[in-house]
Amino acid sequence: MTGITLFDLAQRIGAPFEGNGDLIVTSASEPATAGETDLALAMDPKFAPDLAKGKARAAVLWDGADWQSLGLEAAIMVRRGRLAMAAITASFDAGLGLAPGIHPSAVIDPSAQIGADVRIGPLVVVGANAIIGARSQIAPQVSIGAFVQIGADAVIHSGVRIGARAQIGDRIYIQPGAVIGADGFSFVTQEKSAVEQARESLGAAVEAQGQSWLRIASIGGVSIGDDVEIGANVTIDQGTIRATQIGSGSKLDNQVHIGHNVIVGAHCLLCGQVGIAGSTVLGDFCVMGGQAGAADNITIGSNAIIGAGSGVLSNVPKGKAMMGYPAVAMQTHIDMYKSLRRLPRVLKGLSGKKNT
Incomplete structure (x- = not known):
């Protein structure tokens, strides 16, 4: 697959990058399974520990992340991870593979x-x-x-x-x-x-x-x-x-x-x-x-x-x-559902009073 530089990808996403902008990535990956040419997706701090399990040199991280402490050569910082996914996946989408x-x-x-x-x-x-x-x-x-x-x-x-x-x-x-x-x-x-x-x-x-x-x-x-x-x-x-x-x-x-x-x-x-x-x-x-x-x-x-x-x-x-x-x-449905869940307890209480 043809790769894309981190600089160009950051331009498509509309987000800032730091580090080596000439680094070429060929696909996106989860952090733990990323190879050397993969772009690791760790847009939430909870995914940061998985970066050490993979081999990614570049990643997409949350805004304000300390990318150097994660052992990366470059990183793109995003504020809305899911929004960034739209441009990232489009960049690596191979399409239908049809001949001209x-x-x-x-x-x-x-x-x-x-x-x-x-x-x-x-x-x-x-x-x-x-x-x-x-x-x-x-x-x-x-x-x-x-x-x-x-x-x-x-x-x-x-x-x-x-x-x-x-x-x-x-x-x-x-x-x-x-x-x-x-x-x-x-x-x-x-x-x-x-x-x-x-x-x-x-x-x-x-x-x-x-x-x-x-x-x-x-x-x-x-x-x-x-x-x-x-x-x-x-x-x-x-x-x-x-x-x-x-x-x-x-x-x-x-x-x-x-x-x-x-x-x-x-x-x-x-x-x-x-x-x-x-x-x-x-x-x-x-x-x-x-x-x-x-x-x-x-x-x-x-x-x-x-x-x-x-x-x-x-x-x-x-x-x-x-x-x-x-x-x-x-909200009405939620109130009705709560009432329905309480119904067995209410009926049980009524039955108990009747028996006494």
């Missing part, structure tokens, strides 16, 4: 437009009138449907499926196995169904007989903004009439499911196995913890935080922190 150009086994429709310096791996299929932006990297066995538009600098890992008409911005990053633009889960019955009756009456009157389900086709497509990252095996259904939308800067973890017609705002963070049902709207900068879910046709306001495992069944105001099933204000 288009692999001979790829099937590219003659009407497709491929930008400059694009790398396309084996067995990729690109449909009619698709557009792929400059400098994009597309790993093996990716399929891109007809009339799809992908912006510049895309990184698309193996096995991704992008359905017809999807519109995707610049710098998209898609992990293996994601499916963008599958049909939405949308069906209807000839007459009002038992589900509709239950919803209208809250279960008080359900008299409809069983009926077959008729499929409603999805023709709305998917629209994804710039700088969006999509995890492994994420599924984003296309809209019924209008597009399902993912705002710029949003990050979707593995196995997230976005239903048809959903609108996800800008810079949202959706953790593993989040599920959002059809036509729900998330504002900007929302965060949903792992396995949280949102019912259909509701609105979650901007800057809302939904705790892991929560089920959101009604609208959430802007900036609200919610938790539980059904989701309530986070």
Whole structure:
């Protein structure tokens, strides 16, 4: 791997360095296992003792660290270690390892437009009138449907499926196995169904007989903004009439499911196995913890935080922190949980009084 000087790396991080700035490092490592050309990551004082176990000559340390006493030849000082990790990992990321150009086994429709310096791996299929932006990297066995538009600098890992008409911005990053633009889960019955009756009456009157389900086709497509990252095996259904939308800067973890017609705002963070049902709207900068879910046709306001495992069944105001099933204000949920834990003791006390 090609190395980088400590001076150049410090410039990328935007942090000061001390010692030998010409020292070349070739990868990042935990302190205890670092080799002579590795950059040891010890951004917290608790990791300092591990430096003696490894062979690193340079390290990234916490602000104000006495790097010379740790036996190093050079060090970069950072105030926010996790923030520094973004530039460090990007500097050592080898990418997909694709050869320049288009692999001979790829099937590219003659009407497709491929930008400059694009790398396309084996067995990729690109449909009619698709557009792929400059400098994009597309790993093996990716399929891109007809009339799809992908912006510049895309990184698309193996096995991704992008359905017809999807519109995707610049710098998209898609992990293996994601499916963008599958049909939405949308069906209807000839007459009002038992589900509709239950919803209208809250279960008080359900008299409809069983009926077959008729499929409603999805023709709305998917629209994804710039700088969006999509995890492994994420599924984003296309809209019924209008597009399902993912705002710029949003990050979707593995196995997230976005239903048809959903609108996800800008810079949202959706953790593993989040599920959002059809036509729900998330504002900007929302965060949903792992396995949280949102019912259909509701609105979650901007800057809302939904705790892991929560089920959101009604609208959430802007900036609200919610938790539980059904989701309530986070502090309310904590109070309810504490009360629930006390319940056996309370009941035991009541039982004891009754017996006396």
